[in-house]
Amino acid sequence: MKFQTSTKLQIPRGTDDIMPGEVEQWQWIEQKAREICSLYDYHEIRTPMFEHTELFQRGVGEATDIVEKEMYTFTDRGNRQISLRPEGTAGVVRSFVEKKVFGQPQPTKWYYMGPMFRYENPQAGRRRQFHQFGVEAFGSPDPLLDAEVIALGMHYFQALGLKDVRVEVNTLGDVESRLQYREKLIAYFEKHIDELSAEAKSRLYKNPLRILDSKDERTKEIAAGAPSLHDHLNDDSRKHFDTVLRALDLLGVPYVVNHRLVRGLDYYTHTAFEYTVDIPGAQAGSIGGGGRYNGLIEQFGGPSMPGVGFGIGLERVLLALGAQQVETPSKAGLDCYLITMGEEAKxxxxxVLQTMRQAGLRAERDYLDRKMKAQFKAADRLQAKTVAILGEDELKQNQINVKQLATGEQVTIALDELVAYIKQLP
Structure with a gap:
């Protein structure tokens, strides 16, 4: 393949370079996630960025926007259908089943972080390559675990300093409740079938709950009058949801019950929830969400075993932090910038530079043979705490000059005392 040298190479639409200065913010929000997960005894898992397409068709649901419109799917050299992961849960559940972790003492509590891929219309906080932090807890049907997962997410937002995050929560009921409700929904929407969008019509008999999440204005108006699932819950489903809400009250987690919340994935049962916060300029205030999925492990070939989890969009978290002007870490400055004069000193x-670095000091030097004035400017630009100057005369005396840039104070010390001197500075 030949490339024209005049062709300007650009980043693919919907992706971003995360540059130095921004990376430090990413590292910070990722580290906060790890710290919070450790408090709740969740352990990190890393799964492949691509899986067999069938995994997402079976797990996420064929009648979802993700599978129908948004997946990056290709045929590999072995003629296998492969998709870049559009979300994290399916791969984590696949690993849980494939590695037979279900045979170990339960519950299993995992978390993950990494890039996901969806062919969406790029906008603020919504990219085609985006990043998620998520948790999954397997092996317990206890509604208090639902509440713990929701509270963990809120704890994370609080640790970041993000304010006014709300939880919208709903119940989708168990399988029995869903089946009864499904028939009621189909009967209702059939009365309005000529007014429904083409997408809603295609979902009517596959998964009518997805119509409740329609973005088409007329379909939304019709869906507003649909029967409520809450009127068709059996006793077990109602008790499960009531316990979740009582636990959230006890934990002080602010929430509202949204009877129309169904989430964009097919695998949820019982609890579904969404974290929201006002983000000026963003299309929607959702920064994450999740729920319980009691049938997914069995669907992937494992035993009948429940699970619950969430996924949080890190781009949207950073957008919300910026909107609230929350101070986040920036690029760290140097402990020392070394200036040398003369070939031997160089x-x-x-x-000297390597000794400082091995002692844990952030240190740098000039590699462009610039004048001393230009090197001092470089030290300022790199936010160096000190500048160390080593010339031929200092080298003969086994000494080095050190200047603190904040105060202008300068001292001459023995060369082997440099590390200890810098480390004791405030």
Missing amino acids: LVGMK
């Missing part, structure tokens, strides 16, 4: 300076 060579010895490499050892």
Whole structure:
């Protein structure tokens, strides 16, 4: 394949370069996630960025926007249908089943972080390559675990300093309740079938609950009058949801019950929830969500075993932090910038630099043979705490000059005392 040299190479639409200065913010929100998960005894799992397409068709649901419109799918050299992961849960559940972790003492509590891929219309906080932090807890049907998962997400937002995050919560009932409700929904929407969008019509007999999540204005108006699932819950489903709400009350988690919340995935049963916060300029205020999925493990070939989890969009978290002007870490400055004068000092300076780095100090030097004035400017730009100057005269005396840039104070010390001197500075 030949490339024209005049062709300008650009980043694919819907993706971003995360540059130095921004990366530090990402590292910070990722580290906060790890810290919070550790408090709740969740352990990290890393799954492949691509899986067999069938995994998502079976797990996420064939009648979802993700599978129908948004997946990046291709045929590999072995003629296998492969998709870049559009979400994290399916791969984590696949691993849980494939590695037979269900045979170990339960519950199993995992978390993950990494890039996901969906062919969407790029906008603020919504990219074609985006990043999620998610947790999954397997092996317990206890509604208090639902409440713990929801509270963990809120704890994470609080640790970041994000304010006014709300939880919208709903119940989708168990399989029995869903089946009864499904028939009621189909009967209702059949009366309005000529007014429904083409997409809603295609979902009517596959998964009518998805019509409740329609973005088409007329379909939304019709869906507003649909029967409520809450009127068709059996006793077990109602008790499960009531316990979740009581636990959230006890934990002080602010929530509202949204009877129309169904989420965009087919695998949810019982609890479904969404974290929302006002983000100026973003299309919607959702920054994450999740729910319980009691049939997914069995659907993937494992035993009948429940699960619950969430996924949080990290781009949207950063957008919300920026909107609230929450101070996040920026690029760290240097402990020392080393200036050398003369060929021998320049060579010895490499050892001095390495000694500082091995002692845990952030240190840098000039590699462009610039004048001393330009090197001081470089030290300022790199936010160096000190500048160490090593010339031929200092080298003969086994000494080095050190200047604190904040105060202007300068001292001459023995070369082997440099690390200890810098480390004791405030």
